[in-house]
Amino acid sequence: MILAGVGKEFFNGKILREMLPGVITEGMRNTVVYTAIAFVAGIALGLVLALGRISRRSWLRYPAATFIDVVRGLPALLVIIAIGYGFPIAYKGITGDIWRWPLGSFGSKYLPGCFALSLVAAAYMAESIRAGIEAVPKGQMEAARSLGMSHGTAMRKVILPQAFRIIIPPLTNELAALFKDTSLIAILGVQVGGREILQYARTFQNARSNTTPLVAGGLAYLVITIPLLQLVAYLDRRSKEGSR
Numbered sequence: 287m288i289l290a291g292v293g294k295e296f297f298n299g300k301i302l303r304e305m306l307p308g309v310i311t312e313g314m315r316n317t318v319v320y321t322a323i324a325f326v327a328g329i330a331l332g333l334v335l336a337l338g339r340i341s342r343r344s345w346l347r348y349p350a351a352t353f354i355d356v357v358r359g360l361p362a363l364l365v366i367i368a369i370g371y372g373f374p375i376a377y378k379g380i381t382g383d384i385w386r387w388p389l390g391s392f393g394s395k396y397l398p399g400c401f402a403l404s405l406v407a408a409a410y411m412a413e414s415i416r417a418g419i420e421a422v423p424k425g426q427m428e429a430a431r432s433l434g435m436s437h438g439t440a441m442r443k444v445i446l447p448q449a450f451r452i453i454i455p456p457l458t459n460e461l462a463a464l465f466k467d468t469s470l471i472a473i474l475g476v477q478v479g480g481r482e483i484l485q486y487a488r489t490f491q492n493a494r495s496n497t498t499p500l501v502a503g504g505l506a507y508l509v510i511t512i513p514l515l516q517l518v519a520y521l522d523r524r525s526k527e528g529s530r
Contacts, residue, residue: 298498305490305502313486314506316396320468320482323400325461328407335412337441340419350412357409362402363470369402370474395480399471407464414456418449455522462514466507483507 338350357365377385387393422445430440450457469484481489487503490496 294496296497296501298494298496301490301494301496301498302502305486305499309483309486309502309506312481313483313503314510316480317465317468317482317506318510319396320400320403320471321461321465323396324403324407324468325464327400327404328411328460328464329457331404331408332411332415333446335408336415336419339412339416354409354412357405358413362406362467363473365406366399366402366470367473369405370398398474399468403464403467403471406467407460411457411460414453414460415449417456418453419445421452422448452525455518455525458514458521459518462511462518465511465514469507 335350335354338346339354341347341350374385377383387397426444426448427437427440430444431437435443468482471482472485472488483503483506487499487506490499490502
């Protein structure tokens, strides 16, 4: 009797069938979109921050270090709420106009969450990129400069390619963490068709008063995160073998 009740509450086949294919075509699709946009933007901004942090110019180094330390010290959820709710409120209070995200419906659907996640990802990726740059032997820069390359050219053509090969495992690990952090976007609410996995599952949970949708959502996350974590382990082993 108890087992039957547990099965009905956590593994209700009828509810699972109702969630298909939407949990894949909407939930998983949007989660991948959020992750991809935030990851690419995070790497780009993280690279700028990393270069700023190792710069000899204090006007670049201090702001970059401050941004990295502040954002890493804050909960990701707080950053998401500040961007999704606080920024539009502040904009209206200053200008008197309603803030509208660019790119029309696409922008209003994806940009608030992606922008906030990008800032968080950039702060963590910046530290990984900085560590990768500092792990490249200093002789590489000296050799490039001796060939007549400028500092910027040597950094772009010699140092950064080696640094990114070194940090592939931590960046892949950050990708897996970012994929799970997309669940925090649910706090913002979303437009029709813009629900990620957790928001999609919560919608069904509230409508059916059953825990099965959350189990289905968890499985949807695992379908992607477990292969990603296996990839991280594989890349880490390859990196250690290559350094011997």
